[in-house]
Amino acid sequence: MFFEIKDLTVEVEGKTILRDINLSIDKDEVMVLFGPNGSGKTTLLRAIMGFAGYKVIQGEIIFEGERINNLTIDERARLGLGIIYQHPASIRGVKLHQIASFLTKDDSKIKDLSQRLSLSKHLDRDLNQGFSGGEMKRSELFQIILQDSKFLCLDEPESGVDIENISIMGKVLGEYITKLKKSALVITHTGYILDYINAQKGCVMIDGKLWCVGNPRHMFEKIKELGYEKCKDCLIRKST
Amino acid sequence: MKSVKTASSGKVLNTNLKKNDVEIISSSGMDFSQDKRSGSFLQSDNKIEFMNTLYDGLDIIDMETALKKIPEAKKYYARAFKELKRDFPKGTKGGYFIRVKKGTVLKLPIQACLFLKQKAFKQKVHNLIIIEEGAKVYLITGCSASKSAFHAHHLGISEFFVKKGAYLNFTMIHSWKEDTFVKPMSIAIVEEDATFISNYISLKPVKEVQMYPTAVLKGKSARASFNSLILSHPGSVQDIGSRVIFKAKNTQAEVISRAISLGGKVIARGHLKSEVPQVKAHLECRGLILSEKGTIHAIPEMESDYRDVNMSHEAAIGKINKEEIEYLCSRGFTRNQAQSIIVRGFMDVDVLGLPQELKQGIEDLENKTLQSSF
Numbered sequence: 001m002f003f004e005i006k007d008l009t010v011e012v013e014g015k016t017i018l019r020d021i022n023l024s025i026d027k028d029e030v031m032v033l034f035g036p037n038g039s040g041k042t043t044l045l046r047a048i049m050g051f052a053g054y055k056v057i058q059g060e061i062i063f064e065g066e067r068i069n070n071l072t073i074d075e076r077a078r079l080g081l082g083i084i085y086q087h088p089a090s091i092r093g094v095k096l097h098q099i100a101s102f103l104t105k106d107d108s109k110i111k112d113l114s115q116r117l118s119l120s121k122h123l124d125r126d127l128n129q130g131f132s133g134g135e136m137k138r139s140e141l142f143q144i145i146l147q148d149s150k151f152l153c154l155d156e157p158e159s160g161v162d163i164e165n166i167s168i169m170g171k172v173l174g175e176y177i178t179k180l181k182k183s184a185l186v187i188t189h190t191g192y193i194l195d196y197i198n199a200q201k202g203c204v205m206i207d208g209k210l211w212c213v214g215n216p217r218h219m220f221e222k223i224k225e226l227g228y229e230k231c232k233d234c235l236i237r238k239s240t
Numbered sequence: 241m242k243s244v245k246t247a248s249s250g251k252v253l254n255t256n257l258k259k260n261d262v263e264i265i266s267s268s269g270m271d272f273s274q275d276k277r278s279g280s281f282l283q284s285d286n287k288i289e290f291m292n293t294l295y296d297g298l299d300i301i302d303m304e305t306a307l308k309k310i311p312e313a314k315k316y317y318a319r320a321f322k323e324l325k326r327d328f329p330k331g332t333k334g335g336y337f338i339r340v341k342k343g344t345v346l347k348l349p350i351q352a353c354l355f356l357k358q359k360a361f362k363q364k365v366h367n368l369i370i371i372e373e374g375a376k377v378y379l380i381t382g383c384s385a386s387k388s389a390f391h392a393h394h395l396g397i398s399e400f401f402v403k404k405g406a407y408l409n410f411t412m413i414h415s416w417k418e419d420t421f422v423k424p425m426s427i428a429i430v431e432e433d434a435t436f437i438s439n440y441i442s443l444k445p446v447k448e449v450q451m452y453p454t455a456v457l458k459g460k461s462a463r464a465s466f467n468s469l470i471l472s473h474p475g476s477v478q479d480i481g482s483r484v485i486f487k488a489k490n491t492q493a494e495v496i497s498r499a500i501s502l503g504g505k506v507i508a509r510g511h512l513k514s515e516v517p518q519v520k521a522h523l524e525c526r527g528l529i530l531s532e533k534g535t536i537h538a539i540p541e542m543e544s545d546y547r548d549v550n551m552s553h554e555a556a557i558g559k560i561n562k563e564e565i566e567y568l569c570s571r572g573f574t575r576n577q578a579q580s581i582i583v584r585g586f587m588d589v590d591v592l593g594l595p596q597e598l599k600q601g602i603e604d605l606e607n608k609t610l611q612s613s614f
């Protein structure tokens with residue numbers, strides 16, 4: 001298995017947020033993670049990346065056969081994990097182009113992609129500082145593509161982005177994932193991004209637990225129709 | 241703006257100073273080739289090493305000579321202190337008189353350097369800078385000390401007069417050593433529609449610096465901005481403030497200070513005082529403490545008797561934000577790389593409003609210092 005989580009329990013600030021999570025993602029496979037606000041989706045991504053304060057109490061995170069639980073964030077990044085943040089940090093005095101040039105030595109790639117994502121003028125600005133909501137998401141997408149990770153953790157890549165820009169971002173992301181056969185774990189509330197990437201699997205997280213795995217488009221339709229509460233009932237019924 | 245001057249052929253400056261000293265002076269911003277400079281002044285201890293101007297509209301003369309020969313020097317001498325009813329130390333020796341004549345726009349900066357050479361020498365200079373109506377200039381002053389200048393002192397008095405519609409960007413780079421005592425005193429009188437930008441950069445160790453330069457916004461629509469970038473080493477005490485006094489309507493000012501303590505003590509003061517309504521001002525102090533032993537004390541002050549003013553301040557002190565480090569780590573930077581890029585970003589020279597060439601010089605200096613400090 002390309003990426004695997006086994007019996008993962010995660011604590012934040014002494015509180016258990018995730019419980020006994022199991023999931024697996026193949027190479028060239030995209031999984032969508034649904035779930036209501038506060039259910040633990042971001043926590044899962046942050047635990048995968050190894051952020052301080054997201055304490056693994058139990059279980060394993062395995063990437064390309066290697067147990068990565070004890071690796072630092074940058075070690076995981078260098079192994080091939082990448083993240084788009086739901087709420088990215090902004091850093092004063094550090095320019096977007098500095099990061100871009102660190103991520104790739106290919107200047108033409110920086111130029112082309114920044115143009116496609118309408119970020120040419122942002123390259124000389126401080127990272128995410130004063131960027132609008134949509135600009136921030138484009139800057140995140142820009143960076144993760146330059147980083148060229150093998151496994152992409154995308155935390156609401158399209159939230160706060162207008163329809164036109166969703167279409168631009170969606171095309172860039174979809175093309176990238178398909179052409180380069182990337183694997184990804186994608187969080188979405190709106191579902192818009194599903195129109196652009198070919199997701200094979202979906203799962204729902206409720207109260208820090210993963211409830212089921214299924215066809216993402218089908219799941220999303222049901223969630224829209226019935227809401228998460230009903231979805232929970234149904235799944236509980238199914239699993240018992 | 242009457243005329244825009246272009247560079248005449250470069251003129252290499254000669255001194256009898258030792259190679260070591262020339263290197264130190266160069267590293268604080270002096271370009272001996274004068275390739276990209278409008279004029280130069282160098283004083284070591286009491287001795288004027290050279291003064292040189294490459295443009296008609298520009299006078300650069302030592303203070304004693306200026307007081308004898310140039311009527312304006314006499315007329316303006318001590319005037320800024322009188323304006324604030326303040327006393328100032330007498331018995332100075334040397335210093336520069338710089339005048340940029342009406343309408344003269346100098347694209348290339350003027351450079352000046354005050355250098356300490358002998359052991360225990362007490363340098364005491366008085367500078368006078370007059371930027372006449374509509375003139376525009378960048379002045380870069382390097383202050384540094386020879387390796388042999390043990391326990392030396394520097395007292396620098398500066399008076400700036402930025403006349404109607406004129407622009408002065410004054411950038412001072414301090415590169416002293418761990419046993420130097422320094423006390424600059426300066427006042428700028430800024431007239432109608434004029435702009436005064438004062439940049440202060442201190443990256444090297446120093447024993448003690450105490451300064452509280454003041455800008456008086458005297459004419460309407462005058463502007464001032466003070467920017468300081470301070471790297472404080474163990475054993476250094478740097479008490480550095482900036483004060484703006486608003487005496488006319490529609491004036492604006494900004495005071496920005498960035499201090500990093502590697503173990504030294506920084507007192508970052510700021511004082512905005514409006515004596516009239518309709519002023520706009522902002523004070524910002526950010527401090528990063530990178531060593532347990534470091535201290536940063538921010539003291540922002542604001543005063544106004546009027547309601548119709550817009551004055552604000554912002555101060556933040558602490559260690560590097562964990563979230564910023566983690567963000568960069570998730571992009572593949574190591575923890576050390578992340579720390580170093582954040583620290584460099586913190587000392588961003590973009591705030592100084594400098595032309596590309598000068599900016600680059602200061603960036604290089606910063607990179608060199610920061611590299612050797614971590």
Ligand SMILES: Nc1ncnc2c1ncn2[C@@H]1O[C@H](COP(=O)(O)OP(=O)(O)OP(=O)(O)O)[C@@H](O)[C@H]1O
Pocket residue numbers: 012013017035036037038039040041042043044053086
């Ligand atoms: N650092 C923290 N300290 C305290 N509680 C935290 C912390 N981080 C997360 N939590 C809590 O963990 C729970 C899960 O948060 P998480 O951000 O993972 O939710 P989410 O599923 O991403 O929600 P949303 O859809 O709103 O983004 C929330 O109740 C949140 O308040």
Ligand SMILES: [Mg+2]
Pocket residue numbers: 041042043086155
């Ligand atoms: Mg979230």
